[in-house]
Amino acid sequence: MDSYEIVVIGGGPAGLAAAIEARKNGVENILVIERDKELGGILQQCIHNGFGLHVFKEELTGPQYSERFIKELKKMGIEYKLDTMVLHIDEDRNIEAINTKDGLIQIKTEAIVLAMGCRERPRGAITIPGTRPAGIFTAGTAQRFINMEGYQVGKKVVILGSGDIGLIMARRMTLEGAKVEAVVELMPYSGGLTRNIVQCLDDFDIPLLLSHTIVDIKGRDRLEGVVVAKVDENRRPIPGSEVEYECDTLLLSVGLIPENELSNEANIEIDPITNGPIVNESMETSVSGIFACGNVVHVHDLVDNVTRESRKAGKCAAKFVKDELKEDSHTVRTIPGEGVRYIVPQEIRVENVDEDITLFMRVTDIFKDAKLVLENGDKTIKEIKKIQFAPGEMEEIKINASELKDGEIGDLKVSIQKGGK
Amino acid sequence: MYDVAIIGAGITGTFIARELSRYELDTVILEKDNDISSGATKANTGIVHAGYDAKPNTKMAYFNVKGNPMFDKICEELDVPFKRNGSLVVGFSGEDMETIEELYERGVKNGVPKLEIIDREKIKKLEPNIGKDVVGALYAPTAGIISPWELAIALAENAMDNGAELYLNNEVKDIESTDSGYRIKTNEREIKAKYVINCAGVYADEISQMVGDSSFKITPRSGQYYLLDKAAGEMINTVIFQCPRKFGKGIVVSPTAHGNIIVGPDNEVVPNKDATQTTGYRLSMIRETAQKSLEEIPFNKNITNFTGVRAEPDTGDFIIEESKVAKGFINVGGIKSPGLTSSPAIAEYVTGMVKDISGGLEEKEDFNPKRKKVIRFAELSNEEKTELIKKDPSYGRIICRCETITEGEIVDCINRNAGATTVDGVKRRTRAGFGRCQGGFCMPRVMEILARELNRDVTDIVKDGTDSYILTGETKEIENGEE
Numbered sequence: 001m002d003s004y005e006i007v008v009i010g011g012g013p014a015g016l017a018a019a020i021e022a023r024k025n026g027v028e029n030i031l032v033i034e035r036d037k038e039l040g041g042i043l044q045q046c047i048h049n050g051f052g053l054h055v056f057k058e059e060l061t062g063p064q065y066s067e068r069f070i071k072e073l074k075k076m077g078i079e080y081k082l083d084t085m086v087l088h089i090d091e092d093r094n095i096e097a098i099n100t101k102d103g104l105i106q107i108k109t110e111a112i113v114l115a116m117g118c119r120e121r122p123r124g125a126i127t128i129p130g131t132r133p134a135g136i137f138t139a140g141t142a143q144r145f146i147n148m149e150g151y152q153v154g155k156k157v158v159i160l161g162s163g164d165i166g167l168i169m170a171r172r173m174t175l176e177g178a179k180v181e182a183v184v185e186l187m188p189y190s191g192g193l194t195r196n197i198v199q200c201l202d203d204f205d206i207p208l209l210l211s212h213t214i215v216d217i218k219g220r221d222r223l224e225g226v227v228v229a230k231v232d233e234n235r236r237p238i239p240g241s242e243v244e245y246e247c248d249t250l251l252l253s254v255g256l257i258p259e260n261e262l263s264n265e266a267n268i269e270i271d272p273i274t275n276g277p278i279v280n281e282s283m284e285t286s287v288s289g290i291f292a293c294g295n296v297v298h299v300h301d302l303v304d305n306v307t308r309e310s311r312k313a314g315k316c317a318a319k320f321v322k323d324e325l326k327e328d329s330h331t332v333r334t335i336p337g338e339g340v341r342y343i344v345p346q347e348i349r350v351e352n353v354d355e356d357i358t359l360f361m362r363v364t365d366i367f368k369d370a371k372l373v374l375e376n377g378d379k380t381i382k383e384i385k386k387i388q389f390a391p392g393e394m395e396e397i398k399i400n401a402s403e404l405k406d407g408e409i410g411d412l413k414v415s416i417q418k419g420g421k
Numbered sequence: 422m423y424d425v426a427i428i429g430a431g432i433t434g435t436f437i438a439r440e441l442s443r444y445e446l447d448t449v450i451l452e453k454d455n456d457i458s459s460g461a462t463k464a465n466t467g468i469v470h471a472g473y474d475a476k477p478n479t480k481m482a483y484f485n486v487k488g489n490p491m492f493d494k495i496c497e498e499l500d501v502p503f504k505r506n507g508s509l510v511v512g513f514s515g516e517d518m519e520t521i522e523e524l525y526e527r528g529v530k531n532g533v534p535k536l537e538i539i540d541r542e543k544i545k546k547l548e549p550n551i552g553k554d555v556v557g558a559l560y561a562p563t564a565g566i567i568s569p570w571e572l573a574i575a576l577a578e579n580a581m582d583n584g585a586e587l588y589l590n591n592e593v594k595d596i597e598s599t600d601s602g603y604r605i606k607t608n609e610r611e612i613k614a615k616y617v618i619n620c621a622g623v624y625a626d627e628i629s630q631m632v633g634d635s636s637f638k639i640t641p642r643s644g645q646y647y648l649l650d651k652a653a654g655e656m657i658n659t660v661i662f663q664c665p666r667k668f669g670k671g672i673v674v675s676p677t678a679h680g681n682i683i684v685g686p687d688n689e690v691v692p693n694k695d696a697t698q699t700t701g702y703r704l705s706m707i708r709e710t711a712q713k714s715l716e717e718i719p720f721n722k723n724i725t726n727f728t729g730v731r732a733e734p735d736t737g738d739f740i741i742e743e744s745k746v747a748k749g750f751i752n753v754g755g756i757k758s759p760g761l762t763s764s765p766a767i768a769e770y771v772t773g774m775v776k777d778i779s780g781g782l783e784e785k786e787d788f789n790p791k792r793k794k795v796i797r798f799a800e801l802s803n804e805e806k807t808e809l810i811k812k813d814p815s816y817g818r819i820i821c822r823c824e825t826i827t828e829g830e831i832v833d834c835i836n837r838n839a840g841a842t843t844v845d846g847v848k849r850r851t852r853a854g855f856g857r858c859q860g861g862f863c864m865p866r867v868m869e870i871l872a873r874e875l876n877r878d879v880t881d882i883v884k885d886g887t888d889s890y891i892l893t894g895e896t897k898e899i900e901n902g903e904e
Contacts, residue, residue, distance in 0.1 A: 035822065085819035096803075100814035104807045122859035124648070124725035131698040132727065134884035134891050138861045149865055151880065151892040176896055215701060221888035237701075248893075261823075 003108045005029040005321045006314075007095055009086050009262065010115035012041020013303050014294025014310040016069035018113045021314030023076050027321050031107070032073070032080040033097055039073070039080065040066035041117060042140065043303065045147045048168055050195070054304035065303060081105075089266050091287050111317040114263060114277070114285070114292040115310065118256040118299055120165075126254050128160075130217025133224070139165040139253040143172065152176055154249025158226050159183045160214050162190040162197070163392075164301060166253025171200035173251075180206045181245050184228055186213045186235055189366050191255075191392045193301055213237060214250070223248050256299045266290060273342040274298040280347040281357050282316030282325055283309065291317045298344050298360070301394055305360065309344075316352075326351045332404075332411050339364050339416025340372075341391070350409065353401045359414065360396050363389045367416050372397065375413045389416065423447045423586075425775065426605055426614035428593050428628055430454075431462040432569055433756050434620035435576035436768035441775065442583035443790075444782040449614065450577065450585065451607060453592035453624075455887050456846045457839055458573035460622045462761075463849065464646070464697065464729030466673055466683055467569050468660055470759040471508060471561035473528025473536060480739040482531045484763030484770070489563055491765035499575035499792045501567065502678040508564030508660035509544065511555045511714055517664035521559045524665075528561070535562050550656050552714050564660055568678045569761050570849045574839060579792045581838035583785065588612075590887060593621075596631040602749060603632070616749040616775060623694040623732045625740075625754035632747035637740050637754055640733040641694045644686025645703050650722040650857045654680040661714050672710040674718060679852060684711045684718060686729065697728045724857055731757040741767060749778055796833065799825040820870070821863040823856020831867060835874045842875060844868060845885040864891075 005027050008015045011034030019032050038044065043051070046062030053059060056068070073080070084099040095107040120138035137145075137153055143165065145151045157173050159166045162185040170180045183201060188211045190197055201208050209228065215237050216227035230241035258276040260268070269278045269286035276297040277285040284291050293313035294306045319325045329351035334343040343361045359374070367389040374382040374397050382397050389395065397414065425441055427434045430452035441448050452459070469492050475481035496503035512518045521538060528536045537560045544551050544558050581587060591607035602615035621628040626639040654676055663671025674684050687707050704726060711718055734740055734755025744750040751774055753767065760767075776782045798816055801809065809829070810817040816829035834841045834850035841847045844854065847867050854860030854867065868891065872879040883889045 035819065083818060085822065085825075087819075087825065098806070098810065098817050098819065100810065100817035103810040103817055104803055119858045120861050122724065122857075122861060124723050124859060125721075127647075127701075127704060127723055127726055129699045129701045129704060129726070134889035141861045141864060144865055145892065146896055149879075150896050152894050152896050153891070154893055217698070220695070221883075221886040222890055 001106045001108055004031045005109065006031075006111045006113060006317050007107060007109040008032045008113040008115055009089070009095075010034065010041065010117060010294075010296070011036075011039040011080060011082075012115060012117050012294065013043055013066060013069065013306050014117065014296070015041070015113065015115035016066065016073055017307045017310035018115060018291070018293055018314035018317065019078050020069060020072050020076065021311040022113075022318045023078055025315050025318035027318045030078050032078060033084050033086055034080060034082050035085045037083055039070045039082070045140070045144045046168070047147045048172070051303050054302065055307050086262060089262050091266050093289055110289065110321050112290045113313055113317050114290065114296050115294050116259045116262060116296045118258045118295040120252070121255040121257055123252060128214055128217060131219055133217070133219040133222050135219070135223030135248050136217070136250045136252065139169045139251045142251050143169055146172060146176060152178070154178060156181060156247040157249040157251060158214070158228070158245050158247045159251045159253060161185065161253035161255070162192050162208060163253040163255065164192040164196050166251060167192045167196040167200040169251055169253070170206050171204060174204050174206070178249070180204070181247055182207045182209050182228070184209045184212045184214060186231060187211070189390060189392070193392060215242060217250070223250055226250055256295065258296045258299065260296060263292070263296070271342065271346060274344065278346045280345050280349055281352050282319070282349070283313035283345065284316060284320070284325070288327075289320055291320075298342065301392065305394060308358070309360070332409055334359055335411050335413040336361065337413045337415025339367060339370075340414050343414055348404065348412070350404050353404055356398050356400045357404070358396050358398045360394055361414060362391055362394055363416055364391065366390050369419070370416050371419055373415055373417050374399070375415070376409055376411075381412070385419070422601065423449045423612060423614040424779075425449070425616045425618060426451060426603070426612060427618045427620055429620035429622055430457045430573070430577060430587065430589075431460050431620060431622050432458065432573045432761055432764045433753050433767060434618070435573045435580065436764045437618055437620060437753070437771050438580040438585045439576040440768040440772040442580040442585045443785060443788045445785055446782065448580070448585040449612060450580075450587045451591045451593055451605065451612070452587065452589050455589055455843060455883070455885060456841075456849070457577045458570040458849070459885075461729050461731050462573050463570040464727050465569055465731075465758070465761060466646075466675060466686065467567055467677055468508070468673070468675060468761070469503070469565035469567055470762045471528065471536070471564040472531050472533045472759070472762070473524050473559065473561060475531065475759065477527060477530040480741060481759060481763070484739065484766040485759040486532045488763045488766035492565060492567065495765055496567065496572070498790045499572070499579055500795050501572045501575050503565060503567045504678055505563065505565040506659050506676065507547070507560065507562040508662060509547065510559040510662040510664055511544070511551070512557050512664040513554045513713065514556065518557050520664050520666070521557065524559050528559075533561065533563065536560070547659055548657055548661065550715050550717055552712070552716050554713065566660060566676060566678050567761070574850060575792050577839035578837050579790070582792065583788055587839055593628060593631070596628070598632060598747065616751065616778065618751045618753060618771060620753045622756070623730055625732060625752065629744065629752050629754065632744060632750050634744040634746050634750070634752070636745065637752070638735045639755060640735065641691050641696065641730045642688055642733045643691045643696055643728050643730045644688055645699050645707060645728045646683055646685030646726060647704070647707065647720065647723050648677075648725045648727070649682040649684070649719065650724050651680045652857070653682050653719045653722040656717065656719070657682065657715065663710070663714055672707050672714070674711050674714050682718070684708070691730065694730060697730060699726045699728050724859055733757055739763070739767070741770065743774060743778065751775070793837070796830060798827045798830055820866045821851075821853035821856065823858050824852045826851050826853040828870060831870050832874055835871060842871070843883050843885050844871070844891070847871065
């Protein structure tokens with residue numbers, strides 16, 4: 001049995017930032033467990049730029065961004081195991097992992113930071129009818145083949161879903177010489193960042209078909225075509241609107257799901273909206289001493305936000321180990337109101353908030369000329385006005401500790417209200 | 422010159438090959454597709470039926486009831502997961518319960534043991550999540566669940582271990598009668614055999630016509646399915662059928678041998694024998710109908726949909742006989758449900774036919790009924806895992822995260838007789854890629870292992886069929902050598 005003060009599960013951007021921050025806060029005995037052959041996580045296959053604008057105030061590629069953390073981690077001498085898979089964890093913070101070198105590993109630790117990230121929704125999750133030929137990839141799998149393994153996956157492409165990975169891959173496939181026929185989006189708006197629509201589609205004249213979906217897949221061995229149809233306001237295909245696109249490749253960018261199989265094993269409470277653990281101000285889950293950060297908690301669109309959130313998780317895990325977190329503080333909940341899908345964290349133990357706390361949230365729909373309002377009972381604490389709010393862009397509201405500790409604060413509600421800029 | 426040529430490597434063909442491999446016979450299996458079990462065998466509900474469904478005095482009833490108890494031994498010998506979890510036919514009305522009474526009577530006539538009609542209270546004990554409108558059920562404790570393609574693969578492997586040969590991607594194009602038997606031409610080769618056993622599934626009528634026998638016709642009927650994630654698997658225990666009515670047999674909700682939930686199939690005549698596509702309206706119908714049995718089926722945990730095409734014989738029963746116009750040519754056709762359940766008994770029977778036709782068979786002294794055990798890493802104890810990784814470190818590398826499948830298991834399934842050569846082949850044998858991410862993470866790794874073990878280029882590794890290429894080349898490959 002090996003023992004550590006903190007074990008971080010996952011060596012992507014979330015795990016790296018958490019481990020580094022825990023060390024900076026005085027914890028010596030830390031282990032990072034990574035299932036892939038190298039540290040860095042999915043960022044290693046994101047060779048496009050646009051990372052780090054907030055954290056480093058410069059534009060980096062994915063591998064460059066992760067390299068900064070990997071270097072720091074190594075410099076600090078934080079222990080890590082690669083090609084190692086955690087099989088089980090439990091509420092008492094026992095961990096079972098395996099790799100080829102150590103075999104089956106049993107670990108006991110004082111605190112765990114969950115940083116397993118997320119996975120892509122496959123075809124079955126959205127039940128696209130048709131045949132089952134080769135040539136249908138989730139966008140991330142195609143990205144791995146192209147950017148890491150050095151193989152091209154197709155020549156004539158349709159992309160379903162306009163999330164960020166789908167948009168990025170539209171550009172990437174084009175640069176590799178493929179023809180991207182269209183990006184098909186079920187919703188009347190894109191799920192991706194505006195800058196990605198401009199830089200990845202508009203700049204390459206790739207059509208974005210909003211309010212459309214794929215209703216049939218053709219081809220026996222390899223994909224031969226897809227049938228695209230318009231959808232009505234209830235997202236049902238409109239008969240007669242079908243158009244067939246000849247293609248050998250279909251990329252799916254239809255959503256990400258936090259990977260919480262381990263969290264379930266430890267009986268951690270999961271938020272049915274985020275599909276990630278319910279966390280408090282310290283990024284601690286419903287199980288004491290188990291923390292979580294990054295895409296395993298909720299799917300982010302900017303890695304910079306993952307880093308911020310994970311630094312907090314690492315710092316608080318360190319506090320936990322040093323017994324500095326207050327368990328019995330006055331606790332308030334964050335409540336998503338009208339137009340808000342979810343808020344992370346879901347709970348705030350007021351006394352653990354040092355200077356300020358940032359609430360991350362997503363809206364349910366496109367809202368024009370609206371404002372995000374944070375209320376405590378009848379009292380408005382904060383307002384953020386915008387020309388447009390979109391589900392694809394994460395919103396945040398920062399609250400100062402003083403505002404929370406002010407008297408008898410109750411549950412905090414955030415909602416979308418009329419009257420923006 | 423082979424003694425026996427078997428056409429088709431589905432459950433019937435592989436079972437017969439394995440039974441024949443007990444004897445001093447040169448047997449060859451010809452399969453048109455790129456792997457064992459590429460037709461109906463890989464796309465059915467995977468149920469070992471009790472035997473109350475088929476009409477008394479039919480071949481279906483006979484072989485079903487005879488085949489059912491044979492599964493325990495064969496699955497133990499071949500190390501194939503099999504569970505006798507029982508089945509329910511649930512009724513929603515008094516009229517349904519009358520039909521269920523008839524099914525009970527029929528089952529008793531067919532010789533099905535332990536049948537029982539049970540009330541809602543007893544159903545609730547077996548199935549706490551049963552739908553609110555279910556009033557009673559026929560309970561058949563002898564029904565079971567199995568992974569049909571794993572059984573077919575195991576049978577083919579064991580047959581080959583005992584000397585049988587297998588040619589994949591050999592589609593039979595023509596059969597000629599000769600003085601000593603038959604000459605079979607495939608797209609690739611010509612082989613001669615004294616006896617031919619036609620196990621060609623939906624194509625059995627076409628194969629039979631090649632020797633001038635048009636005594637039966639096969640109509641393709643398709644059934645579509647949902648397969649739900651293991652996370653949903655614990656909500657039911659038994660195979661839950663709905664009471665058959667005038668307008669259909671209802672939809673089955675069943676656990677699978679590996680703990681998923683399968684929902685389906687519907688039943689429609691389709692124009693083509695390879696019509697394995699799914700269709701939106703039929704899937705919606707299946708979903709709605711299934712929710713009568715259990716309201717809370719978590720369809721949001723769906724991981725894949727598929728269609729199986731079954732061989733519907735115009736004779737209304739299995740066709741298992743020597744052709745009247747072609748001596749030594751045995752038709753095993755129309756093996757639709759309960760074909761899987763019947764397959765062990767059919768194989769035994771057909772072996773008897775070969776014995777009779779040939780004037781006797783000599784048993785092999787060294788026949789080995791056992792298949793080399795399959796290591797299923799996730800099911801081992803911690804001590805066994807530790808020992809195994811020490812002996813072979815490749816069992817310490819998890820390739821498929823969702824199903825916890827190790828590199829060692831994948832290498833093993835490639836390097837056996839009738840081994841995997843494709844991504845789906847690995848999936849069918851080990852479950853790598855069978856989980857909730859459907860191969861999103863492990864496919865590149867599985868391809869790498871296949872390429873290494875088979876000594877091929879990664880770009881030559883296909884998904885399933887020979888033309889189901891996955892990669893189109895290296896990135897920035899320059900066409901025609903021009904920049």
